[in-house]
Amino acid sequence: MLIRNAADIPGSEITPEASFLERRAVLTGALAAGLVGAAWPVARAAELPAAAGTAIAPAPARNAAYSVGETPNTFEDITHYNNYYEFGTDKTDPAANAGAFRTRPWSVTIAGEAEKTGNFTIEDILKPHALEERVYRLRCVEAWSMVIPWLGFPMGELLKRFNPTSKAKYVEFTSVFDSKQMPGQREDLLPWPYVEGLRIDEAMHPLAFMVVGVYGRTLPNQNGAPLRTMAPWKYGFKNGKAIVRIRFTESQPRNTWNVANAHEYGFYGNVNPTVDHPRWSQATERRIGGSFFSGSRQKTLMFNGYADQVASLYQGMDLRKYY
């Protein structure tokens, strides 16, 4: 199987940012005018191309209600400034090293406190879901941020299919362990595999998203193909890539960065400008792609700007304790 990766796609095939935005503007206008309806085919995950970094047709429509108005970062920035320690610790390592990573065949195990558990092919996992585009902010704990047009479907829609029981208080997401393909896993960088988790009400929140693509394409390997999570009000590390296991649990899952360094990384990982990382301030962030010297540093927003939608999840909690 020949997998073409984003890094190998000639620039001429990549939608230039301007025309991408124009296409979106036309679509948004059409939606506003009520013109779309049956005329605009719905992108279904069932028809998703298997290869990472390939164009999805029809292009999923943007869900404006769940998108920020800021201009997205370029495809180049989003795919060449990554954190994915399985492929190395430098920001450019994932793009350089993930090219040959195989994302088919792929299966996802559903385990724990749910009525329907077992092994599912990625095709079975994705099949019923209609895809949409959501432009989300991503804020890394390292105090940089991007704006990314993800493609995917609501996490809650996926989780509900397995009928979680009343004991399912949390959901754990495990990334793939494949040290043959992932050079970083042959080193002691983190306790492998990468594991993350959410409280069940966080996972069911309409903003929580399962991501299968970006910028009209299936996810490039360096961004977490074939499936990754995205809770945009949390620091980037909460969103595991290349998910192979979803487990419903009664007690709080262990999460990789917390296991590696509990003093610096908590379970919640909510973006919070008033709770500094022990080694640096979280009050501001650098928007990747802006000029390095002027105007690219901006104030970090509580819950990454999603406070209106998610603050109620944490009512009565001491967010200094639950960082």
Ligand SMILES: Nc1nc2c(c(=O)[nH]1)N[C@H]1C(S)=C(S)[C@@H](COP(=O)(O)O)O[C@H]1N2
């Ligand atoms: N499996 C896995 N998932 C991961 C990471 C990782 O190293 N391994 N890094 C996290 C961090 S720290 C960030 S900021 C985001 C970066 O996502 P992006 O490269 O798509 O922007 O992925 C997160 N998910």
Ligand SMILES: [Mo]
């Ligand atoms: Mo991060």
